[in-house]
Amino acid sequence: MKFASSYEPNLYETDIYGAWEAAGIFNPTTPTVPIDDDGDGIDDREETADEEPENTYSIVMPPPNANGNLHIGHGLTIALEDSLTRYHRLKGNSTWYIPGADHAGFETWVVYERNLEAQGHTRFEFDRNELYARVWDFVAEQRGNMELQLRALGASCSWDDLTFTLDENVIDRVYTTFEKMWNDGMIYRGEKLVNFCPKHQTAFADIEVEHKDEKGTLWDIEYKIVENPEDTPSRSTSADVANTERLSPVTTGAKERSEKVVSLDSLIVSTTRPETLFGDVAVAVNPDDERYKDIIGKHVKLPLTDRTIPIIADEHADPEYGTGAVKITPAHDFDDFEVGERHNLERIQVISEDGTMINVPEQYLGLTTTECRKQVLKDLEAEGLLKGEKKIVHSVAHCYKCGTVLEPTLKEQWFVDVEKLAKTAIAHLENNEIKFHPDNKKKVLINYLKNLKDWNISRQIPWGIAIPMFRQVNDEASDEPEWIFDRRTNLKEIEKGGVKYIRDEDTFDTWFSSSHWPIVCTNWTKDNFNPYYPLNVMETGADILFAWVARMIMMGIYVTGEVPFKDVYLHGLVLDAHGQKMSKSKGNVINPMDLVAKYGSDAFRLGILRGRSAGMNQAFSEQSVISGRNLCNKLWNISRLIQSLVDDDENGVGLGNGTFEIVRDNGSGMSEEPRDDGRDEASRESTIPSPYTTLNMGEDWICRELNDCLDQVEADMTSYRFAEAVDTLYQTIWDKYADWFLESQKIYQNINLLKKTLKTLLIALHPFAPFVTEAIWQNLPWTEGFIATAKWPVKLKYDPISAEEFENIRNIVSETRTTLQALPGTNNSKKYGLLFDNDSLIEDNQLLIKTLSRVPTINTLKGSPRGLRLALANHELYLDVPEEVVKEYKDALTERILAVGRELDALNLRMDNPNYVSRAPEHLVKETQDQIEEKKQLISRLKQQLELI
């Protein structure tokens, strides 16, 4: 016996994956680039192909961090993507699931730098190329891990085509795009404020910043107004400085805030960052703020300094907030930066990149921002300029990796002008070229693209793709350095036309290269038709809709003129069993590999797909994995039973040797293939008990149910309803196939149908549970090849009348079981037999009914009715129960009559409504009438029963 009594995933999974991989079945069968052996410029396949060309199905893996372990989100991603891939492979598509590994610029860098520090080194001891080489080795060492984990999850991807985000072709493609953008004038170098992490010494894109609400202090500082500024460092608006004889009283519209303006010759500004006051170049008030109308254009003395700065009018100042006057520090605040742009103000940088003070009076020089803040507050206090403080909660930008507060820092960076990219992308989206799951994410994305700001693509990290820009040296003449594009980024310095250029030290934001993912993975080129681009689907996390999906769409269109994928499926977060976000600090992180080791890969995949729908953050618990494991074991034992029946049959000891004539109409079932029950008539010599004249061991019924199941799974997969597909299979395998069909087939086997239906189920479940289905497939002597490359099952032919008869039998059996449980006493199913009268369905199937109901006997009723009539099924069927027991059951019976009566009333009420009869569809009215008839009959049968008692 090949089948052990339970399925042990660990005995099979590694070997099975190895066998798949060795056989190369995960590679696409349609070549990925056109074949043109005779050099006539035409794809040779099209000339020679007799058969219909295969459909292609392409999907790329969001590249997991090459340096890391897979987490639960990867587990979900692979479960989703691989079931799509396997499903379409079974459906006969040339399927290409392209795996990847991400150099994960910043993430990996953080890990590496931590290592470096642990060894007592710092990044500054090495030059860029050296660091790059070191990290490369570090990652190469780690990468295998991640790939093994993908295999353990069963990802049926084409390993030969694995793309690493720092592969030659990726860099090439990124440079080509960058060059095109440079030539198209979409790349510019700008001094802008960027979010800068003082710890990691790099800038971030807006999207990488994590805003957290924090408690802080808002200090009120007095800035004294001076009548005659001697020194005006800012290049500001001096047009209306002139006038001003007297300040108007600060009253109008000031409300309760007016008292904060302590006198008419000073302004109170509020700030959470007093240390930045050295970078102040103006104080802004709202132009509509009546209180300050007359002082606009005057100057104030900047405390602790000798400078005076102008009072300007700008919308940015909110009259309702604080005193309505706000200090403007363009070099250290994003809003102030914009105010500065509008008013052409100087930018004075007072905090350096390492977070210490520069360009400040001597006593503050070199202090950290925190130290400086303390000192400034102390000094202001001493001068009597600190007018108050209050605690507030405000949101502060943090580094998403180390939690350090990000410092808005003035820096020259490369930017992509996104206006055209976003506009074009919106046009394609509004043209419905991409279908989103869930649907609403399209709207969200368009909304995002409409407000998109220019994209900072420079990172000050060595680990990444070097920005291929070189700056001319010795260009003493101009302020504006001259930059040229060149691919030779392996060189620090190049010469062109006798002029020397130095490479920019920065690397690309990883999203800049990642946005090329569908293009580079499919080897898209301008000149050749590529059957795999656009991708059929992009599956990824909803959390990177903006960072990644948006950019892939913009870049895909920019480079290829086409959207990069036809469908987008976004999954939500996997939360813990209590709906909490998983995090190391909470200690509720679930490692997918632990679950795979414990319950098997299939169990994990089934478990994580159940109850999950697109775009939603949903809970996940080990329990669902256990339930997946149970299904695998169930399927294993189903197969074990069937194989033992097959063995018995081959050894001539099976039950299936009947003398009966099979009465079956194969013509009326809808189907594509005749139901092949495979047995020639002569072999039906049998020992089946004699009352049988027809055989209906659920065979037509199970064919019908399997057909429905296949329909359902196909529909679910087409609409990305994974959980529903799994649910359908679960129910079909367990509740229908095992509980009814196999139980029936224990009496009499149709061996070929058992084989065929088992194959159907195995194939249908394979996309979700690849290992156990393959393990079974390989253990069954009558299957061939790999199930992974089998053909999706065709529909089975069946006789609908026979199927419906079995449905009737199921109802009879169900009612028998229910009634036996409801009767007083225990062990009823052993005590009472069934009696039937004048009913051919029951007569023909008495053994089946007896077996499934587990009653000891079934006999024809002789004499007048006795016992308890089973009223639900409209058959002359009685439970042979003694009168005193029936009497105890009387109350239950009465209650039941009342319940049915209430249902009948409701139906009657519906029919009494003339509008229902006239306006509802005809079939519904008819249905209602039928139901009324049924209920009436049921009541009368129940009443008969009651009278019998």
Add this chain to the structure above:
RNA sequence: GGGGAUUUAGCUCAGCUGGCUAGAGCGUACGAUUCACAUUCGUAAGGUCACAGGUUCGAGCCCUGUAAUCCCCACCA
């Protein structure tokens, strides 16, 4: 401030174009006991579909409003 969701059984979720007598898994209760599977089999209990109006012959589903929860973006001097 802008945007997107969620609210259905104790828990986690389905319920698609309105036809519902609202489903599943887990959990619970009761029963079975070794003949594929105790990772088993059978049966049952459990719901004012967040609330209030409206449209309709008919609303869990559509419309209006309210409440609660969550997420994203922007802002918070």
